[in-house]
Amino acid sequence: MQHQQRSGGRLSQNSDTEDTAHIVRLLAPRLAYFAGAARTEHVTRAAQELEVPQSTLSRALVRLERDLGVELFARHGRTVSLTPAGRTFLASAERALSEVGKAVESVRADADPTSGKVAFGFLHTMGSETVPGLIRAFRADHPRIRFSLVQNYGEAMLDRLRAGELDLCLTSPVPDAPGLVARRLDEQRLRLVVPDDHRLATRKRIRLAEAADEAFVTLEPGYGLRRITDDLCAEAGFRPRVAFEGEEAETLRGLVAAGLGVALLPPPAVARPGVVELTVTGQRAVREIGVAWLEGHPDTAPVAAFKKFLLGRRGRLLPE
Incomplete structure (x- = not known):
């Protein structure tokens, strides 16, 4: 690959463009050779612009036509002109090369150490x-x-x-x-969240087994916090009676505040009115x-x- 010219420690826009074009030629050489010959209508000039031997370019064009089973160029010595099939193929080839170029720029931008x-x-x-x-x-x-x-x-x-x-x-x-x-x-310590008018709301600490008869609101199966809730309740000797299932912890807090159940939840970012959060003792209630x-x-x-x-x-x- 050609060395990249830098200006003030950064790649110049022109150098970036040239480098992308070089990588595109490496990834899709036959399309790039075809587009170059079509643009210049001259095999020698195209070879010079593409920085490949003329013989390499000529062989690549012949192989492309043979593989397609279609003549893309009418040849007049070293000059060439597109056939109708060649004009049709050129439009798609240029779009394909443009997309490859965009992909090269995108993946390189994402991997850039300073701005990826x-x-x-x-x-x-x-x-x-x-x-x-x-x-x-x-x-x-x-x-x-x-x-x-x-x-x-x-x-x-x-x-x-x-x-x-x-x-x-x-x-x-x-x-x-x-x-x-x-x-x-x-790790986050989980708390038993209860409505502020609940029978347990005056407590600061609670053993989870004391909530065995309560209705629980939980996340849906497949969520990590649901698995932890089920495991902690099993460790405390009961299977939670699930009244509501949701997809988001703060929604569960809202359901608790509405008096629809209790929940094991991590601490909220902002305290929510209508609920009391109790420390669970007697077991390691964390996630x-x-x-x-x-x-x-x-x-x-x-x-x-x-x-x-x-x-x-x-x-x-x-x-x-």
């Missing part, structure tokens, strides 16, 4: 305070890094991680699954938060920097 992109997934409960705080702190040293943010429940995020749609995700429980790497970063990524998946420079940042905040991930 991180596709980052996280739980709904971390969207109002935790994630904005993390990104603000990270961008103090990396101000131009861009983020594509996805909020979802744990299993859905892991599916998107496996599909290559995410680079990293914050999830709970910390996954232990083939093909994934996960690291524990922090662990971890970061996960694909095993063996190469990181771009922006992803590597953000991963290092997250791992450096073990035990300090969540707001006090």
Whole structure:
């Protein structure tokens, strides 16, 4: 690949364009050779512009026509002109080359160490305070890094991680699954949330077994917090009687405030009226938060920097 000319430590726009065109020729040489010959209508000039031997260009054009089974050029010595079939093919070839060029520029921009992109997934409960705080702190040293943010429940995020749609995700429980790497970063203490006029609302602490006869509002099956709720209740000796299922923790708080049940939830970003939050004693009522990524998946420079940042905040991930 040709050396890139830099101006003031940055690639010039002209150099960027030339470099992209060079990569496009490497990725789709026969289309690039065809378009070059069609543009110049001269094999020698096209070879010079494309920086390839004339013999290489001529052979490539002959092979292209042979493979297509169609003559694209009428030849007049070293000059050429497009046949009707060649004009039809040129329009599509130029669109294809343009799309390849756009793809080259896009993936290189996303991988740029100073201004690239991180596709980052996280739980709904971390969207109002935790994630904005993390990104603000990270961008103090990396101000131009861009983020594509996805909020979802744990299993859905892991599916998107496996599909290559995410680079990293914050999830709970910390996954232990083939093909994934996960690291524990922090934990949140869960509380039993009850309506402020509930029989237990005057308490500050409670053993979960004391809520065995209550109606619970929970997240839907498949959510990490639902699994943790079921496991904690089983550890306390009962199976929760689920009255309502939802998809978002603050919606559950609203259902509790309306007197429709109780819930095990992490602390809210902002205190909500109408509910009382009780400390659960007698068992370790927490949810662990971890970061996960694909095993063996190469990181771009922006992803590597953000991963290092997250791992450096073990035990300090969540707001006090």
